[in-house]
Amino acid sequence: MSQSSPALSLPYIQPSQSQKHVTHNEALRILDAVTQLSVLGYENSAPPASPAQGERHIVADSGSSGWAGHGGDIAVFGAAGWDFFTPSNGWRADVIATGAQLRFDGTTWALVEAPTQNLSGVGIATTSDATNRLAVASEATLLTHDGHGHQLKINKASATDTNSLLFQTGWSGRAEMGTTGSDDFAIKASADGSTFRTALSVQAGTAALHTPQGQIYFDDMFITNDTVHSFDIPWSDPARMLLWLGIDLPGHSYLFSMTGALTGASNFMAMFVNPASTLNFQTGALTGTTGPAAAINLAIETGGATPRMHIENRLGTDQTFTLSTLGK
Known part of the structure; x- marks a missing residue:
């Protein structure tokens, strides 16, 4: 009959053995040391100064002092001092302070990495779902280079x-x-x-x-007859701006340009006016009846903190206007 178990080398009680409790207690001591293995540390070469009974450590590869010659062994502090147990290939240990998992590969202990391939979902500080298989709740997400650069690739099927x-x-x-x-x-x-x-x-x-x-400065702006709509121009140099002005009247459409540092009527140039002579350019503020009647009158007012554009409706009826850019 074998004298010990094949996996943990637990001593067997032999036939007609005297003092059987010694063998039994030795087997319990080994079980207590290595079963449900959790350790206080795994990177120290020398034992702690004041260990507690039952305290377990994995000795670093180069043991010293009371742990000399026991690199990689499991050190358990008992009534008679430190006991050492040699791990077998595949043994695992939990690091109490961090929850990290260690695995012995037959030569050394190494941290166990969680499986990361073909996961059904990953949620970081939040919960992933079937559509958002990767979900992150954070103030920021950093994607940095490994080498000289970094590409973010988003692929679609068709x-x-x-x-x-x-x-x-x-x-x-x-x-x-x-x-x-x-x-x-x-x-x-x-x-x-x-x-x-x-x-x-x-x-x-x-x-x-x-x-x-383009850039819509206003859409569906209702301007009553002989009144003005004014707005701040968000640039002082339009640099060859094309604008389209439309109103809610069949056959009325206007395309004009603005160029140069804003000064007044000289900044405007008509590209397309229909009906003819129904678009006029002015300088300074408009009051509602400043420009010619039966027309739309545009003006640039400068001198304030921000240049302003005025659109005066003198068509004879209330109208709805739209003004937008066609490019810059």
Whole structure:
């Protein structure tokens, strides 16, 4: 009959053995030392100054002092001092202070890395779900280089699918950039998370730049007859700005440019006016009846903290106006 167990080398009680309690207690001592193994430390070479009974450590590879010659062993402090147990391949230990897991590979103890391949989801300080398989709740997320640079890759299966970055307010979309529904790159904005308007797009085949919306200075602005609508101009040098002015009258459409440092009427140039002679350019503030009648009169007022544009309705009827840029 074998004298000890094959895995933990627990001593067996032999037939006709006297003082069987000695063998039994030795087996319990070994079980107590290595079963449900949790250790206070695993990187120290020398024992602590005042260990407690039952305290367990994994000796660093180069043991010293009372641990000399026991690198990698499990050191357990008992009534008679330190006892040492040699681990077998595959033994594991929990580090009490950190919860880290250690595994003995037959030569050394190493930290066990959690499996990271083909996970169903990862939530960092929040919970992932079937759609958002990676979810992060944090003030910031850092993606940095390993080498000289770093690429963030977003792939889609076909051109009609969506690749985008979506910016939300209260979980409702407000801006989106990417390739949505085609391979053209677009930047879009929304006020309600439902209707998105394209502010800028770049064609995939030609890299041609389009600004479908331009910059709308006002949309559906109602101006009564012989009154003025005024607004601050957000630039002092328009640098070849094309603007479109539309009103709610069939056949009325206006395209004009603004160039140079703003001074007055000389900054305007008509590109298209229909009907003819219904768009006039002025300098200074307008009152509602400053410019010619039966026309729309535009003016730049300077001298204040911010240049202002005035639009005077002298068409004879109340009208709804829209003014937007076509490029800059």
